[in-house]
Amino acid sequence: MCFVSRDFVFLEAILLLLFGTTCSSSFVKAEDKIKSAVFLSPKFELGPGSVINKHYYDIDFPRGHIALKSFNAEVVDDAGNPIPLHETYLHHWLVQRHYQRKYVTHTEDVSHMMLQNSDHVLVRNSGICQGNAISQYFGLGSETRGTTTDIPDPFGIEIGNPEEIPQGFEDKWLLNVHAIDTRGAEDKLGCTECKCDLYNVTVDEYGRSIGPDYKGGLLCCYDHTQCKLKEGFEGPKRSLYLRYTVKWVDWDDFIVPVKIYILDVTDTLKPSDDSKGLNSNHDCKTEYQVESCGTDHKERNGCVDVKRTSLPLQTGGYVIYGVAHQHSGGIGSTLYGQDGRVICSSIPSYGNGNEAGNETGYIVGMSTCYPKPGSVKIVDGETLTLVSNYSSTKEHTGVMGLFYLLVAEQLPDQHFRHSTRSSFFMDINNMLLDN
Ligand SMILES: *[C@@H]1O[C@H](CO)[C@@H](O)[C@H](O)[C@H]1NC(C)=O
Ligand SMILES: *[C@@H]1O[C@H](CO)[C@@H](O)[C@H](O)[C@H]1NC(C)=O
Numbered sequence: 001m002c003f004v005s006r007d008f009v010f011l012e013a014i015l016l017l018l019f020g021t022t023c024s025s026s027f028v029k030a031e032d033k034i035k036s037a038v039f040l041s042p043k044f045e046l047g048p049g050s051v052i053n054k055h056y057y058d059i060d061f062p063r064g065h066i067a068l069k070s071f072n073a074e075v076v077d078d079a080g081n082p083i084p085l086h087e088t089y090l091h092h093w094l095v096q097r098h099y100q101r102k103y104v105t106h107t108e109d110v111s112h113m114m115l116q117n118s119d120h121v122l123v124r125n126s127g128i129c130q131g132n133a134i135s136q137y138f139g140l141g142s143e144t145r146g147t148t149t150d151i152p153d154p155f156g157i158e159i160g161n162p163e164e165i166p167q168g169f170e171d172k173w174l175l176n177v178h179a180i181d182t183r184g185a186e187d188k189l190g191c192t193e194c195k196c197d198l199y200n201v202t203v204d205e206y207g208r209s210i211g212p213d214y215k216g217g218l219l220c221c222y223d224h225t226q227c228k229l230k231e232g233f234e235g236p237k238r239s240l241y242l243r244y245t246v247k248w249v250d251w252d253d254f255i256v257p258v259k260i261y262i263l264d265v266t267d268t269l270k271p272s273d274d275s276k277g278l279n280s281n282h283d284c285k286t287e288y289q290v291e292s293c294g295t296d297h298k299e300r301n302g303c304v305d306v307k308r309t310s311l312p313l314q315t316g317g318y319v320i321y322g323v324a325h326q327h328s329g330g331i332g333s334t335l336y337g338q339d340g341r342v343i344c345s346s347i348p349s350y351g352n353g354n355e356a357g358n359e360t361g362y363i364v365g366m367s368t369c370y371p372k373p374g375s376v377k378i379v380d381g382e383t384l385t386l387v388s389n390y391s392s393t394k395e396h397t398g399v400m401g402l403f404y405l406l407v408a409e410q411l412p413d414q415h416f417r418h419s420t421r422s423s424f425f426m427d428i429n430n431m432l433l434d435n
């Protein structure tokens with residue numbers, strides 16, 4: 001593939017003279033330059049049945065003006081051994097970007113609310129949930145070991161651009177890890193679904209009472225809660241880490257930036273009260289409940305809970321990558337365009353063994369979409385429909401239906417023409433003048 005489009009023909013000769021090679025060399029260059037680093041989160045400790053939900057500020061992360069190419073993670077112990085989900089269930093991890101005022105240090109684990117002050121400005125993804133909801137750059141759960149996150153060349157997530165970072169601030173990264181130790185649990189699945197009765201919880205993390213209709217979900221499995229164990233079970237506390245691998249390339253003008261969108265199947269658009277119904281407010285609730293179909297419904301819908309929502313995407317573009325996030329019981333999720341075409345379908349795979357990455361009954365991976373760049377386009381203002389299916393042979397609490405999309409607003413040849421043409425002309429003019 002070649003960056004240089006037809007109106008550049010007259011320049012090709014000059015480019016060949018200047019760089020001694022054809023335009024495709026930049027791809028090779030980009031591939032050669034991929035850097036990779038493995039980091040460990042701060043240590044967290046879990047005993048049987050216990051829960052951590054930590055926010056780690058200023059985590060180790062690649063610095064500078066770069067393009068992120070992938071982010072992978074897993075839970076490991078002190079010796080670096082991968083820990084299987086049936087021992088430590090990784091409910092989720094999230095990586096959030098924020099600008100932090102220079103010379104302010106802030107690494108202790110404090111409430112997430114601390115992000116909202118003058119020293120920290122959360123930099124959310126491109127949408128589309130309300131406020132700071134679902135604002136992460138990366139995030140997965142139990143499926144993290146088996147889910148591909150690579151962003152193909154020449155695309156990448158641009159970070160650390162000094163022209164975008166406010167004066168006196170720098171790019172920082174916050175890691176949220178929510179993990180549940182289910183060793184010895186009376187009901188492992190129930191603990192992972194955060195069923196309130198197993199946690200003996202009636203008030204949330206902030207002391208607000210939880211209504212009787214709320215059977216399970218994040219409100220019931222916050223930091224330091226304890227899930228019910230089998231009578232008399234005892235096991236050692238252990239030290240664990242989230243080990244994460246980041247790949248990136250140094251920024252250059254040949255990289256085409258992608259925007260991150262995360263759609264939530266629980267999102268309902270509410271007309272805003274401050275206008276005449278022109279604006280709409282998103283209302284992402286993050287999680288929902290799947291009712292058991294019961295015996296009488298089995299034949300009618302095959303015990304599949306189908307949840308859907310339709311949401312407009314203000315700015316469209318070309319889909320470069322797509323993946324859904326579901327919990328145990330999930331059987332697939334599809335994003336449709338306004339005309340009903342499939343934009344991306346993402347299907348979970350379940351483990352059928354015992355070892356880390358292949359745990360029976362857990363989602364160990366989600367299939368991903370890599371449409372040929374240019375082949376799947378979302379037009380500006382297009383209304384997308386997200387469908388999330390769960391098996392409803394059993395009730396499920398605290399399930400999720402997110403869809404993560406990477407969208408490029410331009411294709412490589414357009415990007416090159418629009419963003420690089422003037423600088424090439426300048427460079428060439430300078431060189432001609434210098435000679
Ligand atoms: C559940 O919580 C209540 C009050 O918070 C407490 O009195 C009771 O002992 C707890 N039950 C168990 C089994 O821990
Ligand atoms: C979801 O369920 C509906 C109804 O059974 C079906 O038409 C659709 O293909 C399913 N989609 C996925 C991704 O499983």
Ligand SMILES: *[C@@H]1O[C@H](CO)[C@@H](O)[C@H](O)[C@H]1NC(C)=O
Nearest residue numbers: 351352353354355357358359
């Ligand atoms: C998972 O474990 C089962 C049982 O040991 C084995 O048959 C299967 O090949 C494993 N799958 C993977 C992907 O390793």
